[in-house]
Amino acid sequence: MFRSVARSAAGKHLLRRGYATESVPDRKVAVLGAAGGIGQPLALLMKLNPLVSQLALYDIANTPGVAADVSHVNTRSKVAGYVGEDQLKQALEGCDVVIIPAGVPRKPGMTRDDLFNINAGIVKGLCAAIAKYCPNALVNMISNPVNSTVPIAAEVFKKAGTYDEKKLFGVTTLDVVRAKTFYAGKAKVNVADVNVPVVGGHAGITILPLFSQATPKANLPEEDIKALTKRTQDGGTEVVEAKAGKGSATLSMAYAGAIFADACLKGLNGVPDVVECSFVQSTVTELPFFASKVRLGKNGVEEVMGLGPLSDYEQAGLESLKPELKASIEKGIKFANQN
Ligand SMILES: NC(=O)c1ccc[n+]([C@@H]2O[C@H](COP(=O)([O-])OP(=O)(O)OC[C@H]3O[C@@H](n4cnc5c(N)ncnc54)[C@H](O)[C@@H]3O)[C@@H](O)[C@H]2O)c1
Numbered sequence: 633m634f635r636s637v638a639r640s641a642a643g644k645h646l647l648r649r650g651y652a653t654e655s656v657p658d659r660k661v662a663v664l665g666a667a668g669g670i671g672q673p674l675a676l677l678m679k680l681n682p683l684v685s686q687l688a689l690y691d692i693a694n695t696p697g698v699a700a701d702v703s704h705v706n707t708r709s710k711v712a713g714y715v716g717e718d719q720l721k722q723a724l725e726g727c728d729v730v731i732i733p734a735g736v737p738r739k740p741g742m743t744r745d746d747l748f749n750i751n752a753g754i755v756k757g758l759c760a761a762i763a764k765y766c767p768n769a770l771v772n773m774i775s776n777p778v779n780s781t782v783p784i785a786a787e788v789f790k791k792a793g794t795y796d797e798k799k800l801f802g803v804t805t806l807d808v809v810r811a812k813t814f815y816a817g818k819a820k821v822n823v824a825d826v827n828v829p830v831v832g833g834h835a836g837i838t839i840l841p842l843f844s845q846a847t848p849k850a851n852l853p854e855e856d857i858k859a860l861t862k863r864t865q866d867g868g869t870e871v872v873e874a875k876a877g878k879g880s881a882t883l884s885m886a887y888a889g890a891i892f893a894d895a896c897l898k899g900l901n902g903v904p905d906v907v908e909c910s911f912v913q914s915t916v917t918e919l920p921f922f923a924s925k926v927r928l929g930k931n932g933v934e935e936v937m938g939l940g941p942l943s944d945y946e947q948a949g950l951e952s953l954k955p956e957l958k959a960s961i962e963k964g965i966k967f968a969n970q971n
């Protein structure tokens with residue numbers, strides 16, 4: 633629903649930020665897992681986004697406090713906290729974007745797949761509610777293992793008759809954030825100018841940064857490219873080990889999640905040329921889901937973009953990641969259809 637905000641205080645704020653011309657649509661965003669390590673900073677960052685008019689913060693505990701806290705930030709959106717399954721309906725109704733960081737994080741020595749037995753059930757339950765209460769929302773899946781939780785979500789939506797492949801996104805933006813940071817440090821270029829696509833999935837060797845396509849060009853030696861690739865693939869583990877049992881990436885993930893949600897909102901609002909990497913249903917490879925650049929628009933995915941030219945090293949990485957990614961996708965599909 634459009635309403636002119638240009639003349640209101642909010643509109644003046646938006647105009648100053650270059651977001652609004654005449655009017656911006658009302659947009660409701662929900663964060664499911666909003667009281668968590670990612671959820672709380674993500675809630676704050678979404679509160680700061682002037683494209684958001686309503687912010688629903690949902691969790692199974694502690695959300696009233698988080699919502700009260702975030703609601704005092706002097707920006708456009710109206711914040712409401714919801715706690716427990718019987719409030720999911722209110723949290724989800726009318727949502728344009730639903731961000732899901734609900735679920736447990738890794739501890740040292742664990743793989744993301746080790747989270748499957750707990751998080752698969754959480755994701756399945758939340759997606760059933762999304763299908764019921766906001767079937768047309770864009771879903772931003774953060775919960776691990778993303779390589780399996782996105783296929784689970786797809787199967788849940790298919791069973792409900794609401795699946796739209798253009799509206800389901802695995803959030804792999806943190807891999808892109810890491811690739812940019814690591815590349816800029818090695819290449820000694822301004823990190824704000826760096827672009828690096830990261831394709832495949834979101835676990836270990838399924839994470840494939842395409843440094844041959846990085847800009848600004850730096851002509852790094854092969855050993856640097858290999859080291860940057862491995863560091864990007866191990867970025868999550870680097871944080872898990874540094875946190876020594878206190879969890880995994882939360883602050884950088886909240887930042888990455890807010891970037892991707894903002895891209896979804898801009899796409900919905902018709903902003904042109906919004907392109908981000910995301911794990912989506914895809915025909916880029918023979919696998920049913922794959923992360924690559926996608927162009928976002930008024931109905932979610934407008935175009936799933938190809939991989940572009942790959943170096944021999946990247947081509948080899950692509951082939952070596954496929955068996956693991958295929959197995960993770962199939963594990964999610966099997967779970968969704970067995971339980
Ligand atoms: N995609 C990525 O790049 C990426 C990056 C970092 C973390 N993660 C994943 O994000 C997830 C959350 O990580 P975290 O550090 O915020 O964990 P956390 O334990 O700090 O927070 C998780 C939150 O989920 C809530 N929750 C549990 N069950 C729920 C349910 N049924 N409905 C709603 N909320 C529920 C918990 O109450 C908690 O507040 C983990 O699975 C982690 O692996 C993904």
Ligand SMILES: O=C(O)C[C@H](O)C(=O)O
Pocket residue numbers: 737738744776806867868869871872880881
């Ligand atoms: O590594 C993790 O378990 C969390 C997340 O997937 C990350 O990449 O930081």
